Amino acid sequence: MITGILAFVALASFFGLVLGLSAVIFKVESSPVVDQIDTLLPQTQCGQCSFAGCHQYAQAIASGDAPINKCPPGGDNLIQSLADLLDVEALPLDETEAAHSGPIVAVIIEDTCIGCTLCIQACPVDAILGAAKQMHTVIENECTGCELCVAPCPVDCIEMIPIKQTISNWRWPEPQYHTNNQAASTIYTTLDQVLAENTQA
């Protein structure tokens, strides 16, 4: 009995000593995971995840306090990359917040704007130009489409519009007709329809 206790105390102290030493030798400063998560996030700073900004959300994910599906602007692609990074199951997007469809930008209707600067204060990325009593403008390239400026506007002069599709931002769609007979026929008849109209004209 006593031998057992003594032996275990000795053994445990020995291992404790080894572990204590290695804790000093293999000391780790900080976790780069937060930064890696933060790079993946879309940086809209929209707060739809219920955190103040993307970095805070990244910290919450890294510490395990938040699920990976809280970011509507990032969509399914983001969830997939986060799942890959953290090796967890991809979850469906948590759509308790408003559904997010395609990239959008804010546009100020200039006739209505009264120059109150409230939207400028709301913009998380300083993408709105203007001063008091002067008309404001959104820098389209810098706008993240977070919609944070819409609510503060007292005269409802900010609209969220989808980014226009042009030849330079057009992308090949994912083939839709895989093993699906119906979809295939819709694709192949499109030109027929166009030509039919042309020949009739």
Place this chain on the structure above:
Amino acid sequence: MFLAQSSPFLKPGLSVAKMMRAVILLMIPGIVTAIYVFGYGILVNIILSIIFALSFETSILYLRNRPIKTYLSDSSALLTAIIIGVALPPLAPWWLTFIGVLFAIVIAKQLYGGLGYNTFNPAMVAYAILLISFPAQMTTYWQTPTMLLSQVDGATLSLLESINFQLFGQLPANVSIDSLTSASPLGIVRTAISSGAATIAEIDAQGNAFGMLGGIGTEWVNMAFLVGGLVMLRKGLISWHIPVSLLATLGFLSLLFGSFELDSNPSPLFHLFSGATMLGAFFIATDPVTASTTPKGRIFYGAGIGALIYIIRTWGGYPDAIAFSVLIMNMCAPLLDYYTQPRVYGHGLDDHQEQ
């Protein structure tokens, strides 16, 4: 919106179904020879197997709400069924076929997503499961190779008698199952060698294992499958990598070890022309879905199967090893693909461009 269709707009009339049917067609010489050597049981197996396979496939497709006609007509289930039918013992009872096909089509194929997604060769999964679950039936119900036409001692069953036995378990009066069956040549050699009962020369003297080239009886079946396989190669249905590397490795290993101990190692020809070697090399290992796909990967894949066949036949617990070898290499295929990617144009030029 206008939906863009991508180039190319030229397509030759290729299809998966055509490929599968061509493979089935080229199996016919082997099947006919197998029936000739082992009796009508093979035919019964194949027909039962096809019926079971198509009904399983249909019901799963129905359950999964997939276009039944499109997928049934790709003939992949048909090919799996035929391979199972040929591989099973000629006197296999119907329920053996049923269980085998159930595992092949439902578990190994459809649960993985159907054609193109299965990781393991369905027919070989079926065979391996049956072999470990029903070793008695799988090893003893091999009809003695007797050549239908010669009717040695009347020890073959007619088509009707065969159906009667396989479906209802009834043998004609005065015929016992033992009088019909015998161990396969590979089995005879293995048992004799491993127990030290006889040397190769002594087995040869007994005359129940060695034929002209390989195992007695099975050599003809192997030869017929070889012919079908060569035609497949010629027609470009399969690439040469897998069968050639498989047969070369098997031949080389048996030559290597055979030259050390002649007494306990049968000749390379025996290995090549016994059991299911040729069927395996040309029709089973070349199943594209479960094999490796890169040129180098296919060579390693074939060589791996060849080596495993030799190892398990010689030192393992089973007389023939096509199924296990194929399954083990199936497991390795994704990794092989990953590590044997060909050098892409314009990559790693430094060591290449110095010609």
Place this chain on the structure above:
Amino acid sequence: MNEYFLLLVSTIFVNNFVLVKFLGLCPFMGSSRKLEVATGMALATTFVLTLSSASSYLVNTYILLPLEIEYLRTIAFILVIAAVVNFTEMVVHKTSPMLYQVLGMFLPLITTNCAVLGVALLNVQTGYGFFESVLFGFGAAIGFSLVMILFASIRERLAVADVPEIFQGAPIGLITAGIMAIAFLGFAGLDKGLH
């Protein structure tokens, strides 16, 4: 020499810890979704298994047996394993933060990995000497790593397969593990046959 070779063949293939003895299934299923993670896990487990089978042998031979407290063996081994795992965790954390993040909860789980305790107990049971114990632990770890990596490469492919919804994820993984186990039965008798 031949004996050691056979011991390795036996532990890696014929009596594979995962596929034949069904030990260590937790990390086998848990961290095999990605190849890199599985490789990391395999490395960590190899390290832990080899180290813990060596140290458990030492603890058993030089502490438990002389003091005649063999009845405390299981607890003592768990203590040894826990210490080794903690040590490994620190090493991994320092050398590969990404792997550390990815292995997450699985790393401490090695502590309760039955394969590790299994190896230690089987060593004592079979009465292996020091070198044999280490080799046994190492062989078991190699066997574990082998199937772990193969399994992960298959699962990466399965992730994009059109698997019926209710079978996606763990179910099809278990079915795959089952078929792999069947395939490994092909090695049965190899250790005796080679003898």
Place this chain on the structure above:
Amino acid sequence: MNAKQNNTIAQTMKEAMYKLWSFPGGITLAGNKSQSNKETISTAKTPKQLIIPLSQHIGQPAEAVVKVGDKVLKGQLLAQANGAISAPIHASGSGIVSAIEEHAVPHPSGLVALCIIIDTDDYQQWFDCQPLLSDADTAEHSIHNLTHEQITTQIAQAGIVGLGGALFPSAAKLHTAEQKQTDTLIINAAECEPYITCDDVLMRRRPEEVILGILLIKKVVGAKKCLIGIEDNKPEAYQALLAAISGYKLPHTEPQIEIIPVPARYPAGGEKQLIQVLTGKQVPSRGLPMDIGIICHNVTTAAAVYQAVYRGEPLISRIVTVTGGAVKHPQNIEVLIGTPIREVLDQVGVAYNKIEKVIMGGPMMGFSLPSIDVPVTKASNCLLISEQGELATPPPAMPCIRCARCSDSCPMSLLPQQMYWYAKARDLEKANAYNVFDCIECGCCSYACPSNIPLVQYFRYAKNEINNEQKERNKANIARERHEFRLERLEKAKQAKAEAARLRKEKLAKKKALDAKKAQQESDATASDTDKKDTNDSADLIQEAIARAKVKKAQQQAQKKNTDNLTADQQRQIDEANERRSIE
């Protein structure tokens, strides 16, 4: 030329002793070239309206230099190059600029782009062309007299771009080649895609133009070797070029132009494949031929260079192969850039009711047009008007069975089966790891696929998505920086505010203290005289402040004085302004 002669030429081509290499994969396709390569090159009429897109090249779209309503002459500059990688656009006919607006252009998306629309007149008067040379000059000598600068400027001003399909501004390419060590000039005359014969016919009918164009390019890049790669299924073109070359005896010191027949196997005309076949070298991944001392130009580009230098004409027309089952007389026709395709088809004669698809480019790499009311552009080498059943409509795709026919046919040694697997699963990182960006989209894999999977589209999709993701990532990084900057700014503002509040508070406290002291002093003053000096001090301070204020007031009044002696008119204006202000 009859068939027998052709055969003998083909034989000589085959026997020509050149050391050739080969590329992996590739497929053998039926040529379908004989329909359109027999006749001479016809010329299309000038249409009533020309629709000229501003972006007909890789790089920045050109900048319009004309306004709506301007009268332009044929060949006049409409839009100038915008940046280093860009090309100018010229009027392909004379008339009035009726609009500069968005119009449907030939693009797989069917989307619109900015175009200059010209209503043509009946005169078709040319702009003043300034050629550097004329046909009367003897070739070698006159080319010798030109400087590199002169030639490249002429090419740049003519708006010449890679007419083989790459559409890279040729001047920019030549400029880089000039600076790097370029030892081989390869002229791509392979034209490996089925149906297309515009290069073939160009070489047959205008071989001198091609050769002179090549000599000009050769002069600029200073290559030690010049190879023309031509597929061995074009014996007439081969013969014509040979004859043309023998017309220009190059001095022995000059590198000779060699015409090298290459085996006809698709895609032998792909730039990378042709380089591999002719030189055995490979272009580094994501690199340029220039990196291995090679520059590649298309024959049609060479002919355009000739036009620019010898005629002074900018690139305002091109030869288009109009072929396919629905075309009554398949032929090659020289069309002005900007001509609506409908007018070309009307002129060639097309059975509209038989049309199944209208494809711009070849059947392997072209794209089907959503409408025929789009203009011919610099890129339009072929219009393939297929009839029902000519181009097989692929049956619905089956799952991939990993048969590896795609990877066996891939000329880039890629693994399409893996790239497809991951593109389909949207695992773009993996698709990228399998080098999807090395895909040249030649279509061999899709052609070889027994499951009829639209592989090329999957790869285009994957590439687009990866690029887009990269773009979004960059945007996100900028957004993060801006956000962090903003936070910092707010933080600073907050600190400044807090600091200001603190200072105010301190001041207040001081003042209070001072007041208290003062009160103390005042009460003490009667009692004691010792502190009198202090009181005097503070009194002085107050006096000073009052004085300062007075001076300031005086200054302000002095400033105000400019409104003192105003005219009545000025006063009225000021009053009016004040009135407006009060209303507002």
